[in-house]
Amino acid sequence: MILPEEEIKNILIKRGLIDETVWEEAKKDAEKLNLTTIEILINRKIIDLEFFYNVLAEELKVQRAPLKGVNIQPSVLALVPEKIAFEKKLIPFALENNILKVAMVNPLDIETINILEEIASHQIEPYLATPQEIQYALVNYQKLYKEEYERLLKSEIPQVTTLATETNVVRLVDNILGYAISTNASDIHIEALEEETLIRFRIDGILREMMKLPKSLLDPIIARIKVLSNLPLDEHFRPLDGRFKAKVGDFEFDMRVAIMPTIYGEKAVLRVLAGAIKPTSLEELGVNEEIEKIIMAAIRKTFGMILVTGPTGSGKTTTLYTIINILNNPGVNIVTIEDPVEYAIPRVNQTQVNLKVDLNFATALRAFLRQDPDIIMVGEIRDNETAEVAANAALTGHLVLSTLHTNDAPTAVPRLVELGVLPYLVADSVILTMAQRLVRKICLNCIVSEEITPAQKQIILEQLRYLKIPEEEIRAYEERLPQFIYRGKGCSICGNTGYVGRTGIFEAMMMNDELKYMIASRELNSEKIKQIARKSGYRTMFEDALDKISVGITTIEEALRVIRE
Numbered sequence: 024m025i026l027p028e029e030e031i032k033n034i035l036i037k038r039g040l041i042d043e044t045v046w047e048e049a050k051k052d053a054e055k056l057n058l059t060t061i062e063i064l065i066n067r068k069i070i071d072l073e074f075f076y077n078v079l080a081e082e083l084k085v086q087r088a089p090l091k092g093v094n095i096q097p098s099v100l101a102l103v104p105e106k107i108a109f110e111k112k113l114i115p116f117a118l119e120n121n122i123l124k125v126a127m128v129n130p131l132d133i134e135t136i137n138i139l140e141e142i143a144s145h146q147i148e149p150y151l152a153t154p155q156e157i158q159y160a161l162v163n164y165q166k167l168y169k170e171e172y173e174r175l176l177k178s179e180i181p182q183v184t185t186l187a188t189e190t191n192v193v194r195l196v197d198n199i200l201g202y203a204i205s206t207n208a209s210d211i212h213i214e215a216l217e218e219e220t221l222i223r224f225r226i227d228g229i230l231r232e233m234m235k236l237p238k239s240l241l242d243p244i245i246a247r248i249k250v251l252s253n254l255p256l257d258e259h260f261r262p263l264d265g266r267f268k269a270k271v272g273d274f275e276f277d278m279r280v281a282i283m284p285t286i287y288g289e290k291a292v293l294r295v296l297a298g299a300i301k302p303t304s305l306e307e308l309g310v311n312e313e314i315e316k317i318i319m320a321a322i323r324k325t326f327g328m329i330l331v332t333g334p335t336g337s338g339k340t341t342t343l344y345t346i347i348n349i350l351n352n353p354g355v356n357i358v359t360i361e362d363p364v365e366y367a368i369p370r371v372n373q374t375q376v377n378l379k380v381d382l383n384f385a386t387a388l389r390a391f392l393r394q395d396p397d398i399i400m401v402g403e404i405r406d407n408e409t410a411e412v413a414a415n416a417a418l419t420g421h422l423v424l425s426t427l428h429t430n431d432a433p434t435a436v437p438r439l440v441e442l443g444v445l446p447y448l449v450a451d452s453v454i455l456t457m458a459q460r461l462v463r464k465i466c467l468n469c470i471v472s473e474e475i476t477p478a479q480k481q482i483i484l485e486q487l488r489y490l491k492i493p494e495e496e497i498r499a500y501e502e503r504l505p506q507f508i509y510r511g512k513g514c515s516i517c518g519n520t521g522y523v524g525r526t527g528i529f530e531a532m533m534m535n536d537e538l539k540y541m542i543a544s545r546e547l548n549s550e551k552i553k554q555i556a557r558k559s560g561y562r563t564m565f566e567d568a569l570d571k572i573s574v575g576i577t578t579i580e581e582a583l584r585v586i587r588e
Contacts, residue, residue, distance in 0.1 A: 025083065025129050028060055034082060040070060055313060056570055057306045066574040068472060068507070072153065080151045088126030088150035090116060095163045099123075102143040105164045106274065111135050114152075114160040121145055126152035126160060155467045159516055172202035176234070184237050192243040196251075197269075199244075200278070200293075202233070204271045207524075209295055213248070215241050215288030226518075227463045227525055228336070228585075238288075245282065245289045252280045260284050266363065279363060296365050308338070308345060309526035309576075311567060313560070317455065317531045322346055325397075327454035328417035330404075330439075332429040338461050338527055339426040340365055343400055346424060347371060350398055359400035360387035376402070384409040392416060401425040407443035414444050417452040431563070432456040432532040433552040440547055450534075450542040457531045460564060460585040462577045463522035466511035470575060475508045479579055483569065486583065490563050491550060500569070509575035526576060528568045528585075532556045 026034075028050075035041050041064065049063040056063070064070040080087045095116050102123060103115045112128040113135070123145040127135070130149035139147045152160070175198045183191040199222060203211045208224035220236040236244075249256050252265025263282040268275055277296040282289050305315045321329055329346070331339045344366055347357060351370055362376035362384070372394070374387055384401055385408040391399055404410045404425050417423040429438045435456040439449045483504065487497045511521025532538075537555050553561065568582035 025079070025131060031061055031079075034078065035064075035070065035075075038078065045069060052574075056311050056574065057315065058574070063574060072155075076151060076153055083131065083151060085130045085149060085151050088116065088124075088152040088156065090114075090126055090152055090156045090160050093117075093160075095160070097167055100163060100167065102145065103139060104142070107138075107142070108161060108164065112154065112157050113139075114157060114163070115143070116150075116160070118145065122148050124148050124150060126150045126157060128152060128154050128157055159468055162516060172198050172205055176202060180234075180236060183240060183243075192240075192247050195240070196244055196247045200269045201271050203293075204269065204274075204276055204295060206233075211291075211293040211295065213241075213244060213291040213293075215285050215290055217287050220244065227520070227522055228461060229463075229520075231518075241288050245291055248280060248291050248293070249282070251278075254280070254282065259289060264363070277365070279365070305345060305349075308342060308529075309571070310529055311570065313562075314457075314529050314531045314567070317533050317560075318346070318457070321455035321533065322350060322422070324422065324454055326417060326420045326422055328413060328423045328425065328452045329455045330425055330427050330435045330453065330457065332427045332432060332435050332438075332456065332458045333460060334428065334430075336461070337459055339459065340402070342457070342459060342527070343424050343426065344368065347398070347400060350422075355397040356395055357398040357400070358391045358394060358396045359402070360384055360391070361400070361402040385412050388412045388416060392419075392421075396421060398422045398424070403427070404439075404442065410439055410442040410444045411448075414439070414448045414452040418448070423452075430458065431549075431553075432458040432530050432561070433556060434549050436538075436542055436552060437547040437549060446545050446547070447543045450539040454534050455531060456534075457529060458564060459527050459529045461525045462528055462568065462571070462581045462585050463520075464524045464526050464576055465509055465578060466514060466517035466521055466523040468516040468523075469512040469514035469521065470509055471512055472507045472509050472575070475505060479508065480504055482579060482583070486565055486586075490565060491553070492563070492566075493557070505573040508572060508579065510578050521578075522581070526571070528564045528571065528577075528582065530562060530564045530567060532561045533559060535559050 032046050036043065046060065050060045053060045053063045061075065065072045065075065077087060093116055099115050099118050108114050113125050115123050115125050117124040123143050125139060125147055127149050130151050136147045136149055179191065179195050179198065183195050199211070203224050206224055206226055208226050210225035212223040212230065214221040214223065219238050220241040221232065222234045222236065223230050224233050246256055251267040254263045254265045261284065265280045267278050269278050279294040279296060280291060282291045305318060310318065331342050333339050347368060351357060351368065358372045360374045360376065364373045364375045367373065376383055384403065388399065388401060388409065389412060399416060399421050401409065401413055401423065404413055404427055413423050413425060427435050427438055429435050436449060436453065440446055484497060484501060487500060511517055513519035513521050517523045538552065541551065541555065565582065565586055568577065571577050572579055572582060
């Protein structure tokens with residue numbers, strides 16, 4: 024926020040919009056959810072967003088940016104590089120009389136205004152915009168690419184079908200990649216069907232069918248991907264893995280490639296890794312204040328094991344990378360063994376699993392211990408050897424970060440024992456277990472509030488009972504369930520889904536003396552572990568999701584979808 028919170032509070036109270044009590048209540052919830060107080064007030068409809076920003080514009084003596092429904096010309100967008108617009112949270116929206124009008128989250132940022140004047144070679148007139156308005160206006164850059172790629176694909180597919188020359192196929196593949204990135208796809212599926220080639224994109228965790236191509240184009244497309252990934256062109260009957268870089272606009276993306284033979288031909292799945300756009304704080308991931316405190320307390324320790332759990336695609340590796348970015352400084356030696364390395368991190372010694380030379384998680388871990396490490400990241404603990412070496416490393420002066428495939432944080436403990444680690448070793452080595460999922464966020468362009476129904480209240484209470492939350496806590500939840508909940512109606516911005524983007528829901532269990540004693544005594548009942556952990560503040564992912572549902576970040580249906588998957 025441009026002004027300090029205290030100043031904003033005084034403005035709102037002076038204008039009679041709230042009183043001190045309302046502000047303090049909202050502030051408590053804001054601290055818990057890692058949001059600003061004004062975000063809580065706006066999300067709960069206590070303050071109207073538009074009215075607040077009009078008041079703020081008056082106080083700052085600037086104009087409000089008229090971004091709603093504005094059609095920004097490509098020539099205007101071209102005056103400010105996309106990367107700067109994203110980094111500085113601004114967008115140019117009009118050019119009149121040699122003055123470039125720029126919507127900004129902070130129109131008082133003189134340094135940025137001076138940079139823009141130099142880049143655009145025009146005088147800059149700053150306007151105030153909300154972060155949400157900027158976020159949706161920035162889609163104009165993507166729309167430019169998307170429309171261009173759609174146009175190119177429409178014109179190229181018939182040409183390539185008629186004449187699949189190397190040049191035509193290269194252009195087609197480049198445009199499929201660009202089209203995927205412009206839609207914020209996380210994965211590109213190129214699939215062999217009996218009579219055609221199917222292209223699907225995973226957007227916000229959901230696969231969408233984007234186009235069907237003639238079957239004759241499958242082999243040339245797969246061949247082009249193999250060339251980009253330095254994979255053998257003459258190998259068609261075994262799985263292949265590779266990677267390459269693709270560039271769209273000002274941003275470069277890593278593409279991780281997996282090719283698999285199927286009955287109708289080879290299938291390729293490309294994971295889009297946005298190397299330049301990765302979270303740098305736990306707050307960006309969606310971690311609330313309470314869990315952030317638990318994580319920060321754990322990573323301040325000089326030794327022990329931190330485990331992040333959840334299914335494939337739940338964001339575990341991104342969480343570990345974010346923790347490494349927090350810990351990364353010139354005074355520590357950080358080493359990682361990954362399968363594969365997803366992002367390159369400066370000053371971190373990253374190693375990739377290579378089974379051809381017998382370099383797996385366990386052998387790399389043993390080698391790392393001779394490299395004087397302070398912090399070790401192991402991509403995944405999936406066997407007895409890796410689990411035992413990691414636990415022993417955690418006991419001998421190293422902070423070990425890793426992932427496990429379990430449904431919740433407490434189950435990570437019995438899972439390690441199942442892998443063959445002795446219970447007393449688990450009790451002594453593990454300091455924190457976490458679990459997470461990714462939920463889709465409500466589209467802020469078409470968000471609406473509705474009164475919560477008795478059926479929806481019942482669904483929430485049933486889920487809490489299913490999670491075996493103590494009945495007295497469930498009654499407390501029943502009393503404080505929100506009166507209103509939110510959903511996206513569907514619009515052109517979100518592709519009529521009601522959702523744009525994703526955030527995490529989390530749970531964290533810090534090891535305490537009672538838990539250690541119980542585990543060392545071989546009492547490995549997950550439910551009992553949960554009961555003891557709740558005494559120390561453990562809350563389930565669904566309870567974290569409820570906080571996000573109450574302020575309009577996600578929906579009940581979305582939270583249940585990912586938790587029950």
